[in-house]
Every structure is written in C-alpha cells, then in structure tokens.
Amino acid sequence: MRGKAVLLAAALALVAAAPSLSGQATHAHPKPEVLAPGYGPLEFEPPLPGSYALPPLGRAADGDLLDGRGRATQLHQLLGGRIAVLSFIYTTCSDINGCPLATHVLRGVQDRLLDAPSLHGQVRLISLSFDPERDTPSVLARYGGYFKAPGFDWRFLTTRSQAELAPVLDAYGQWVIRDPDEGALSHLLRVYLIDREKRIRNIYSVSFLHADTLLNDIRTLLME
Amino acid sequence: MRVNWLGLLSSFVLLWGTAFADETCMSPYMAKIVGQEDFVYVWTLGMPGVGDEQDKLATVDVNPRSGTYGQVVDALSVGGRNEAHHSGFTDDRRYLWASGLDTSRIFIFDVHSNPAKPRLHKTIDDFVRQSGGVVGPHTSYALPGRMLITGLSNNRDHGGRTGMVEYTNGGDYIATHWMPIDGDLRGAVKGGRHADGYGYDARALPRRNVLVTSSFTGWNNYMMDLGQMMADAEAMKRFGNTVVVWDLHARQPKKVLDVPGAPLEIRCAWGAKNDYCFTSTALTSEIWLIYEDDDGEWQAKAVADIGDASKIPLPVDISIGADDQVLWVNTWNDGKTRLFDISDPHAPTQLLERRIGEQVNMVSQSWDGRRLYFTSSLLSNWDKKTGDADLQYFKLYTWDGEALQHRFTLDFIAEGLGAPHQMRFGAYALYGLSPLVKVAQR
Numbered sequence: 001m002r003g004k005a006v007l008l009a010a011a012l013a014l015v016a017a018a019p020s021l022s023g024q025a026t027h028a029h030p031k032p033e034v035l036a037p038g039y040g041p042l043e044f045e046p047p048l049p050g051s052y053a054l055p056p057l058g059r060a061a062d063g064d065l066l067d068g069r070g071r072a073t074q075l076h077q078l079l080g081g082r083i084a085v086l087s088f089i090y091t092t093c094s095d096i097n098g099c100p101l102a103t104h105v106l107r108g109v110q111d112r113l114l115d116a117p118s119l120h121g122q123v124r125l126i127s128l129s130f131d132p133e134r135d136t137p138s139v140l141a142r143y144g145g146y147f148k149a150p151g152f153d154w155r156f157l158t159t160r161s162q163a164e165l166a167p168v169l170d171a172y173g174q175w176v177i178r179d180p181d182e183g184a185l186s187h188l189l190r191v192y193l194i195d196r197e198k199r200i201r202n203i204y205s206v207s208f209l210h211a212d213t214l215l216n217d218i219r220t221l222l223m224e
Numbered sequence: 225m226r227v228n229w230l231g232l233l234s235s236f237v238l239l240w241g242t243a244f245a246d247e248t249c250m251s252p253y254m255a256k257i258v259g260q261e262d263f264v265y266v267w268t269l270g271m272p273g274v275g276d277e278q279d280k281l282a283t284v285d286v287n288p289r290s291g292t293y294g295q296v297v298d299a300l301s302v303g304g305r306n307e308a309h310h311s312g313f314t315d316d317r318r319y320l321w322a323s324g325l326d327t328s329r330i331f332i333f334d335v336h337s338n339p340a341k342p343r344l345h346k347t348i349d350d351f352v353r354q355s356g357g358v359v360g361p362h363t364s365y366a367l368p369g370r371m372l373i374t375g376l377s378n379n380r381d382h383g384g385r386t387g388m389v390e391y392t393n394g395g396d397y398i399a400t401h402w403m404p405i406d407g408d409l410r411g412a413v414k415g416g417r418h419a420d421g422y423g424y425d426a427r428a429l430p431r432r433n434v435l436v437t438s439s440f441t442g443w444n445n446y447m448m449d450l451g452q453m454m455a456d457a458e459a460m461k462r463f464g465n466t467v468v469v470w471d472l473h474a475r476q477p478k479k480v481l482d483v484p485g486a487p488l489e490i491r492c493a494w495g496a497k498n499d500y501c502f503t504s505t506a507l508t509s510e511i512w513l514i515y516e517d518d519d520g521e522w523q524a525k526a527v528a529d530i531g532d533a534s535k536i537p538l539p540v541d542i543s544i545g546a547d548d549q550v551l552w553v554n555t556w557n558d559g560k561t562r563l564f565d566i567s568d569p570h571a572p573t574q575l576l577e578r579r580i581g582e583q584v585n586m587v588s589q590s591w592d593g594r595r596l597y598f599t600s601s602l603l604s605n606w607d608k609k610t611g612d613a614d615l616q617y618f619k620l621y622t623w624d625g626e627a628l629q630h631r632f633t634l635d636f637i638a639e640g641l642g643a644p645h646q647m648r649f650g651a652y653a654l655y656g657l658s659p660l661v662k663v664a665q666r
Binding site: 034037043044046047051052053055056057058173175177178186188190203204205207208213 | 318368369474475656
C-alpha cells in the first residue's frame with residue numbers, strides 16, 4: 001500500500017465507523033465494520049430481466065485514453081456495438097469499499113458472463129484510472145492481470161495526463177478531490193452501464209453495486 | 225497558505241448506509257457531515273412586505289469558530305415567489321435542488337464552488353410539461369447520479385393524484401413514475417382499503433431494494449387558506465391515506481399500505497439490520513411504523529400518539545437519531561417538539577416535550593444529535609399571520625441527552641428574508657476547502 005494513497009471513497013464507512021476518518025500518520029483506512037453489499041449475496045430478490053425499464057440517462061462521453069500497451073485510443077472506440085460497464089478506479093486505492101469493490105463486482109460480472117455462453121461477446125468491461133501519474137499503462141496491465149480472465153474483454157485504461165482525464169471525469173460527473181500536496185484522492189464510487197448506442201442506462205454507487213443486479217440490467221438491455 | 229487538507233476531511237465521511245438522521249434524514253447515497261457543519265442553507269418563502277418579497281436561499285453561518293457565527297451571511301433571491309418548500313442535495317453534494325410547490329419550478333444551486341455563497345446554477349421551468357402533468361415538486365432525493373422528485377398534485381384537476389419524476393444530476397428529465405391508484409395499481413397489491421395515488425415524501429432502504437413514499441394533498445388544498453380549507457368538509461376529505469412500498473431498482477410499486485390521516489415525512493432507520501421507517505400522520509397525530517415483518521412482508525401500524533389528537537397538534541417534521549434510538553417530532557399547532565425513545569420501534573415512548581415557538585415546523589439535527597435547528601414556516605396560506613412576535617424564525621438548540629439549550633434565534637422577518645422552511649447543512653470540508661482558502665485554492 002502506498003502510504004500517501006489515502007482515499008476517502010464513497011464507501012468509506014458505515015454508521016458504526018463514521019465518527020472519524022483520519023489522515024493520520026499511517027494514512028491507513030479505518031477498516032469498515034461491514035463490507036459493501038457487493039461483496040456478499042444479494043439480500044433481496046431482484047426484479048427479473050426485462051420486467052423493468054432502464055431509461056437513457058444521456059450520451060456516454062468520449063475521451064482520449066491509453067490502452068494497456070500505451071497506445072492512444074478513444075473511449076468511443078470501445079463503446080457501441082457491445083454493452084459496456086465503465087468503472088473509474090485507481091490501483092492504489094486502499095479502501096475496501098471503494099475501488100476494490102468496483103473491481104470485485106466487475107470480476108463477478110465477468111464470472112457470470114463466462115458461465116453464460118449466450119452472452120459471450122456481448123459485453124465489454126472497462127476500468128479507467130483517474131490517477132494517470134501513478135497508473136501508467138504498465139501498472140494497469142499488471143493490475144488487470146490479477147482480475148481479467150484469459151481472453152475476456154476487460155480493458156484496463158489510463159490517460160496521458162490530468163489535462164486529458166479532466167474532461168472525461170467532468171462529462172461523467174465523476175468528481176474527485178485531489179490533495180495538491182499529497183496526491184490523495186477522494187471520490188464518489190460510480191460504475192456506469194452503457195448500451196450499444198453509447199447511452200448511459202444505469203449508474204451504480206457503493207450501496208447499489210452488485211454483480212447480480214448489474215447482470216440483470218445487462219440482460220434487460222439485451223432483451224430490448 | 226498550506227492547508228491541512230486531510231485534517232479538514234476528518235469532519236465528514238462519505239457514507240453508504242442502509243438508511244439515514246437532516247444530517248440524519250438524507251439519502252444514503254450521499255456524503256455526510258459527521259463533525260461541525262459550517263452552514264445551514266434555509267429555503268425561504270418570500271413574504272409580501274418583507275424585504276424583496278422573493279423566495280430565497282438563505283445561508284446561515286453556524287460554525288462557532290467563525291467570526292460571523294449566528295448570522296445570515298448570504299441570501300440569494302430567485303426572482304419571485306414559488307411556494308418555496310423542500311430541498312435536497314445531489315449524491316455528490318455539489319448541488320442543492322430546491323423547488324416551489326405553486327409554480328413547480330426547481331432551482332439548482334451550486335453549493336460547492338463557494339459553500340458560503342451559493343450560486344444559482346440552473347432552473348427547471350418546465351417540470352409539469354416534462355413529467356406529463358405532475359405538479360408541486362416536493363422532495364428532492366438523491367439516487368446514484370440522479371435525482372428523484374416527488375410530486376404533490378397534477379395539472380388535470382390539481383387534486384392529490386400525482387407521481388415521482390426522475391432527473392439526471394445535470395437536470396435532464398428521465399422518467400415519470402405515477403403513484404398507484406384504484407383502477408391503475410401498476411402491479412401493486414393493496415394491503416388495506418386505500419390506493420389514492422397521492423404523494424409527498426420518499427426515502428430508500430437500498431439494501432432491501434425498497435423505496436417508501438407517503439401522501440399529503442393536492443394543489444387545491446395546499447394553496448388554499450387554512451381556515452377556509454378546515455371549514456370545507458369536502459376539501460378535508462382530500463388528504464392522503466397511504467404509504468407505498470416500491471421496488472427501488474425497478475421503480476415499480478409493490479404494496480399500498482393504509483396509513484390514514486396524511487402521512488408526511490418518512491425517516492428510515494440507519495442500522496444495518498433495522499428494516500423499518502417512521503412517518504407521522506398530520507390529521508390523526510400518530511407515529512406509524514413501516515416495517516418488514518418476519519415473513520418478509522411490508523406492513524404499517526400506528527405505534528404511538530403524538531399529544532392529544534383531539535386538540536389537533538398537527539405533527540409536521542420528524543428527525544431520527546443516527547443511532548436509531550430517538551425520534552424528534554414537531555407539532556405545528558402547539559409549537560412544540562417532542563422526543564420519543566424508539567429503541568423499540570414497535571413501542572415508542574415520549575421522553576420530553578418542549579415548546580420551541582409559534583408554528584414550529586422543520587427540525588434538522590447534526591449527525592451526533594447535539595445540535596438541533598428549527599424553522600417555523602409550513603405553507604404561505606397556512607402560516608399564522610398574527611400572534612407571537614417571533615412568527616418566522618430559525619433557532620439553534622443544543623441537546624446533551626437530557627435538556628435542550630437555546631443558543632440563538634434569527635428573526636427572519638426582522639432580517640427581511642421571509643418565511644424559513646427546509647434546512648440543509650453545508651461544510652467546506654466536503655469539497656476539500658477551508659474557510660481560510662475558500663475558493664482561492666480551486
């Protein structure tokens with residue numbers, strides 16, 4: 001864990017852990033007493049795919065990115081044609097209910113898709129870093145290697161600079177506070193479901209993010 | 225100047241909870257201030273003959289360490305009167321949505337660029353058209369990346385049938401969800417006699433995939449003179465008698481529960497296993513529990529009386545403690561606040577009764593429950609026009625677990641502001657700011 005990678009992520013604490021967050025010498029996160037719902041079995045019977053609507057929430061924005069080999073690409077080149085699940089993360093995030101939750105849930109979606117042959121090739125997962133200084137393409141490639149199943153379409157992407165990242169974050173409403181002195185980041189965890197026409201169809205935050213509901217939403221879009 | 229940025233952040237957290245307390249009554253998707261709040265934003269009705277007579281967002285400095293503690297440090301008028309009523313933050317807490325029950329306009333304030341001086345960012349002027357006829361936007365409730373707005377009425381008969389309307393955080397219309405009503409239950413089942421289609425407040429228990437809504441009355445009543453309405457037997461029949469339990473993910477109504485007597489504010493428990501919410505009924509003066517029973521079925525039952533119902537105390541705002549142990553209940557007609565022990569949610573008991581002032585309406589408490597803010601106004605045509613000198617006020621009390629201590633009062637008429645209604649808290653630390661650097665660093 002990088003000492004200064006203190007993150008006050010959306011998930012930071014439950015009520016029991018709420019009274020203080022500290023930027024103390026260890027820069028460690030208080031261990032949450034309760035893990036986010038996305039780590040356990042869903043505590044309710046979700047609505048069946050296709051039984052509900054996911055009205056469009058606007059167009060998914062484009063942006064200049066770097067892929068895992070450091071090659072320039074556009075976000076829009078990765079959207080459209082397939083359903084996409086877009087997650088903003090950074091690899092040094094130390095809050096278990098923050099970025100690691102997003103990656104955990106995306107891996108759960110990957111596992112479920114691998115078990116559903118009819119869905120093969122229909123979905124792309126994208127993890128985009130909002131820490132371009134530390135999350136270089138090679139760092140992200142190594143990070144992604146821990147989670148991505150061989151051959152599965154899960155892209156781990158970054159940007160050249162804050163200047164190229166900023167308009168992407170703005171367009172998606174992914175707000176990040178940066179400590180100008182220490183490089184710490186504070187952000188609201190968000191994952192976006194994007195349809196084949198590059199429209200945002202759902203947004204998930206920490207109390208809402210679960211592989212089962214996300215997969216049902218994917219199936220709902222595929223049934224349209 | 226170098227800022228102890230991390231130290232500043234220690235005064236708030238971004239929570240994911242299962243429910244809520246004003247700091248304790250908001251969306252579980254939202255950042256919470258758990259330390260000292262810097263400001264209270266008061267959505268204020270314009271009053272004829274008072275100041276510029278316009279609705280306005282008043283910003284009160286409530287940080288005791290500030291040189292302007294206890295003062296109104298900003299008042300942002302919106303260009304007319306709209307029946308200013310409720311407000312709510314977006315999930316990232318950067319914007320405050322505040323609506324008008326009469327004009328159905330929604331004002332979106334930027335509160336993050338300079339928390340001491342909000343800026344009007346955008347106005348939604350066509351809520352009724354966009355929504356397909358919903359009138360009277362009331363609660364602004366944050367969902368992930370979007371806002372859910374409850375309505376009170378409709379543009380066909382201005383009665384109580386209404387719906388909920390979703391917008392993106394950017395203010396773009398998404399969808400309308402009409403309340404279930406006899407003849408169009410939209411897949412819901414009736415738990416009792418009523419399915420009136422009325423609306424008022426909304427709160428979620430995301431872990432259980434549940435959204436709970438309550439029911440008040442339509443434009444014809446809430447814009448009518450109170451005395452005239454009370455004398456009109458037909459008008460008095462047109463109040464909501466239902467609470468609806470929704471599938472939160474699907475936005476579909478599941479069950480309509482009988483809760484007679486206009487159930488208003490909904491406050492859900494915060495505890496990870498506390499699958500229940502409270503509401504109070506304005507006309508029958510009761511606390512009701514909305515809860516999931518042992519069979520997983522959602523139910524509603526009256527669990528306590530609020531004062532003497534025959535004297536019509538008229539319960540208005542309620543506020544639940546962050547530890548789910550206490551519930552503050554204001555009653556507008558007798559100007560009192562009451563504290564209930566809700567450690568057994570099925571059998572609340574009253575711990576305290578205290579007069580706050582004429583027509584007390586809203587109450588908002590800090591996360592630690594030590595500071596309680598009260599305002600006076602209910603509706604422009606219902607508010608009392610004569611009586612005590614302090615008819616329209618903002619008051620701070622502190623609570624030590626045994627007694628309420630009055631700290632200060634702001635007379636909103638003497639200040640030339642109007643009639644104060646809903647309060648929301650602000651803090652520099654939410655945005656990585658401090659009073660010393662404020663916007664200069666951004």
